[in-house]
Amino acid sequence: MPDVRTLSDGIFEVTKGKKQLATKNLDPGKTVYGEKLIPVEGIEYRTWDPRRSKLGAMVLKKFNIPLKEDSKVLYLGAASGTTVSHVSDIVSEGAVYAVEFAPRSMRDFIGLASRRKNIIPILADAGKPASYAHIVEPVDLIFQDVAQPNQAEIAARNAARFLTKGGYLMLSIKARSIDTAANPKEVFTEEVKKLEQAFEPRFEILTARDLMPYHEDHLGVLAKLKE
Amino acid sequence: MKINTWFGILEIGSKGEVLASDPFPKNIRELALRSLSLRESRQNLPPEGFDLKAAALECKFVESPSEYYSLLHEVTLDAAKIQVSEALTPDQRIVQAVEALDDINETTNSLSERLFEWYGGYFPECGLNGEALALFIVKYGSRENVVPDDPLYLKARDSMGAKLEAADEALLKCFAESVCSLYERRKQIEAYIESSMENLAPNLAITAGPMLGARLISIAGSLEKLAAFPSSTIQVIGASKALFKHLRERAPSPKHGVIYSHPLINTSPWWMRGKIARALAAKLSLAARIDFYSGKRDSSLPEKLEEKIQKIRALNPRPPQKRPESGAKPKKKRRK
Ligand SMILES: C[S@@+](CC[C@H](N)C(=O)[O-])C[C@H]1O[C@@H](n2cnc3c(N)ncnc32)[C@H](O)[C@@H]1O
Numbered sequence: 001m002p003d004v005r006t007l008s009d010g011i012f013e014v015t016k017g018k019k020q021l022a023t024k025n026l027d028p029g030k031t032v033y034g035e036k037l038i039p040v041e042g043i044e045y046r047t048w049d050p051r052r053s054k055l056g057a058m059v060l061k062k063f064n065i066p067l068k069e070d071s072k073v074l075y076l077g078a079a080s081g082t083t084v085s086h087v088s089d090i091v092s093e094g095a096v097y098a099v100e101f102a103p104r105s106m107r108d109f110i111g112l113a114s115r116r117k118n119i120i121p122i123l124a125d126a127g128k129p130a131s132y133a134h135i136v137e138p139v140d141l142i143f144q145d146v147a148q149p150n151q152a153e154i155a156a157r158n159a160a161r162f163l164t165k166g167g168y169l170m171l172s173i174k175a176r177s178i179d180t181a182a183n184p185k186e187v188f189t190e191e192v193k194k195l196e197q198a199f200e201p202r203f204e205i206l207t208a209r210d211l212m213p214y215h216e217d218h219l220g221v222l223a224k225l226k227e
Numbered sequence: 228m229k230i231n232t233w234f235g236i237l238e239i240g241s242k243g244e245v246l247a248s249d250p251f252p253k254n255i256r257e258l259a260l261r262s263l264s265l266r267e268s269r270q271n272l273p274p275e276g277f278d279l280k281a282a283a284l285e286c287k288f289v290e291s292p293s294e295y296y297s298l299l300h301e302v303t304l305d306a307a308k309i310q311v312s313e314a315l316t317p318d319q320r321i322v323q324a325v326e327a328l329d330d331i332n333e334t335t336n337s338l339s340e341r342l343f344e345w346y347g348g349y350f351p352e353c354g355l356n357g358e359a360l361a362l363f364i365v366k367y368g369s370r371e372n373v374v375p376d377d378p379l380y381l382k383a384r385d386s387m388g389a390k391l392e393a394a395d396e397a398l399l400k401c402f403a404e405s406v407c408s409l410y411e412r413r414k415q416i417e418a419y420i421e422s423s424m425e426n427l428a429p430n431l432a433i434t435a436g437p438m439l440g441a442r443l444i445s446i447a448g449s450l451e452k453l454a455a456f457p458s459s460t461i462q463v464i465g466a467s468k469a470l471f472k473h474l475r476e477r478a479p480s481p482k483h484g485v486i487y488s489h490p491l492i493n494t495s496p497w498w499m500r501g502k503i504a505r506a507l508a509a510k511l512s513l514a515a516r517i518d519f520y521s522g523k524r525d526s527s528l529p530e531k532l533e534e535k536i537q538k539i540r541a542l543n544p545r546p547p548q549k550r551p552e553s554g555a556k557p558k559k560k561r562r563k
Contacts, residue, residue: 095296103314106307113304117296120303123310124266131266134232135303137279161275 002040008065010090014038014045021048021056023089027115032085046089050214053083054145054172057214063207063222066168070094072139074162076126076154077146080108081119087143088116097136101125127154129161138164144171149178152191156199159225168224169195169203175217188219195223202226231271232279233262233302234288243277248286253298259305317427318450321420325445328416335409342406346399349388353379358410364403368396429524430514434532435489442485443511454512454519461515462486462508486511491536498546499539506535 002016014022016038022045029044031037036047050056059065067073070093078084078098087096098113099122100106106123113121124131126146139162144155155169163169173191175184188208195203203223211218230237235250251258273279280295289295342364343356350370355363367373369391370383377383391399417438424437428450431440446464447453453461465485487493492503510532517525 103311107311110304110307110311113300113307117300120296120299121307122303123307130269130272133272134265135262135279135299138276164276 002038002045004040004045007059009068010092011048011059011065011067012045014040014047021050021059022046023048023086024092026089026092026118030115032112033080033082046086048086053086054211054215054218054220055083055143055170056086057211057218058170058172058209058220058222060214061209061211061220063170063209063220066141066170066222067091068094068140071141072137073097074136074139074142074158075099076142076144076158078109078121079105079145081112083143083145084109084119085112085116088119091118094118095120095137097122097132097139099124099126099132126158129158133161136162138162138167140164140167142167142169142171144169147174147177151178152194153199155195155203156201159201159203163201163225165225168206168222170223171221172211172215173219173221175219184217184219191219192221195221196226228274229271230273230277231265231268232273232282233258233265233299234279234283235286236271237282237286239274239277239282243274243282245282245285248282248288250283250286250288253288255298255301255305258298258302259309262302262306263309316449317423318444321423321427321441322445322449324416324420324423325441328413328420331409331413331416335406335413338402338406338409342399342403345402347388349391349395350383350386351388352382352386354382358407361403361406361410364399365407368400428515428518429522430517430528431511433524433526434510434514434528435486439485439489440511440514443515446485450515450519454515456512456515458505458508458512461512462504491532495540496546499543502539502543503536506539507532510535 002014005013005015007013007021010023012022012024014020020036020038022038025037025044025046029037031046033049033052035049038045038047048056050060055065067087067090069091071091072094073087073091073096075084075087075096075098078100081098084096084098095118097120098109100109101124103123106121109121113119120135122132122135126144127148127150142155142158142163144151144158146154148154151171151173155171159167159169173188175182175187178187178191192205192208196205202225204226205221205223207220207222209220211220228239230239235248237245237249238247240246251261280292283289283295284292289298339357339361342361346353346360346364353360353363353370363379370386370388371391373380373383420441421437424432424440428440428444431443434440435443443461443464444450444453447456456464463484486504486507489507491507492500495503510528514528517523
């Protein structure tokens with residue numbers, strides 16, 4: 001019988017031979033990206049590959065994950081939904097507003113979104129939050145993984161519009177998408193500074209850690225609105 | 228103040244309370260289309276932090292949060308599907324065709340090489356390769372079948388090649404047939420790209436040539452993106468490896484990407500190529516813009532380009548004293 005340990009609300013460590021990160025499958029019987037399904041006492045767990053997901057890596061790097069069963073999340077950069085699927089598992093009674101601007105990725109994502117009622121897919125540019133202001137309600141967490149040079153600004157614009165007072169921002173910063181030539185450490189320091197003071201609203205950084213060994217040259221950041 | 232939401236138009240007070248509401252009918256497709264039409268509107272946006280779900284409940288558009296979410300889910304899904312299907316524009320078909328062509332070329336080359344190696348054991352003197360070899364094998368199979376009036380008859384008769392057994396011959400013939408049909412397919416795709424370019428991007432087609440034009444659209448991702456690129460980018464499209472090296476190691480910037488294959492550049496002497504590439508890129512950029520925004524053919528484009536090139540030739544008749552070193556001294560490296 002596999003052993004299950006809770007790491008955070010809706011996030012588990014399932015031990016079956018080896019320890020694996022997992023969420024409870026909201027869409028039983030179905031896998032999304034070739035992950036494993038592990039049934040334990042009538043509950044189906046879906047393993048979560050930290051190498052395929054920045055958020056998964058952040059869990060293993062001991063970030064506090066501010067998600068509950070009924071959280072509302074704005075997810076920027078959904079791609080084909082690898083990570084969104086796990087967020088959807090975690091906030092089983094909440095909602096994930098998932099923004100992606102590449103029609104080709106959205107095409108793959110739609111199949112996933114149509115099977116999970118708590119996903120609200122939005123094909124739009126995350127840099128223009130006004131274009132989905134008529135759809136998105138205030139959220140508890142903004143998760144951002146867009147790999148764009150202006151990501152700090154994108155985060156601030158979305159936070160201004162959609163983040164509740166006590167809400168959080170999590171983002172993954174990819175050094176190479178900011179400056180292909182510079183030293184990643186310098187890029188990270190710059191980007192964190194931008195989050196803290198370059199735009200309105202400003203953020204207070206709670207945790208900032210690299211995502212090694214799961215993702216090279218990536219920094220994970222957890223922040224909240226500065227009071 | 229009046230605000231637009233996906234479920235209706237609301238009149239709200241200063242604290243965000245709903246004063247009056249005009250909810251839309253609960254028809255998924257209609258709501259999806261309305262939602263799409265609101266994307267570009269900069270007016271009547273809900274204020275920052277406005278609680279749409281609470282408002283929808285307050286104005287009785289829905290009875291419960293779960294009804295709100297299930298309706299919103301259906302509507303956004305429908306809207307996203309509409310957007311995805313609209314994204315497949317005619318230029319995307321050209322992009323697919325160019326990529327298919329690249330795949331076919333790669334496959335054809337490697338299968339042709341295989342055929343050459345394989346048949347070489349039985350008739351090494353034939354001196355054919357590529358499509359000609361494939362056609363020869365389909366026609367004759369073993370060199371014993373070569374007819375006397377074929378130019379290769381004597382070579383076939385006197386060949387040092389091994390005897391081709393019936394089973395091997397059958398296999399080789401089928402394999403050669405597959406190679407032939409790939410060559411056919413290649414011609415078909417090329418013809419498709421040429422005629423599509425004539426319709427979709429006539430100016431790019433005459434300035435760049437249809438294949439190069441299609442390749443530029445394909446690398447840029449769409450005609451719209453190509454039209455939005457500055458000409459300095461068009462000049463280096465397809466040189467991304469060299470460009471990356473330039474950024475990282477401060478290597479000299481690449482002078483030309485795929486436009487290097489344009490006859491105006493590759494038939495010019497080396498010292499003019501940079502200048503010609505710049506002139507060509509400027510005209511290509513113009514051509515892409517005309518194609519994207521008006522679609523009308525401007526037949527003066529090639530002439531103007533030709534004039535410009537003549538000027539460059541006249542002004543640079545001789546090579547400069549020294550050929551520039553290929554690796555200009557790297558400046559300070561920022562990364563160890
Ligand atoms: C690194 S991938 C995200 C991977 C995804 N978060 C996961 O873990 O499954 C980045 C995605 O962001 C999208 N993206 C980039 N810029 C964007 C923008 N301005 N608005 C919306 N999506 C964007 C890209 O199309 C790409 O799909």
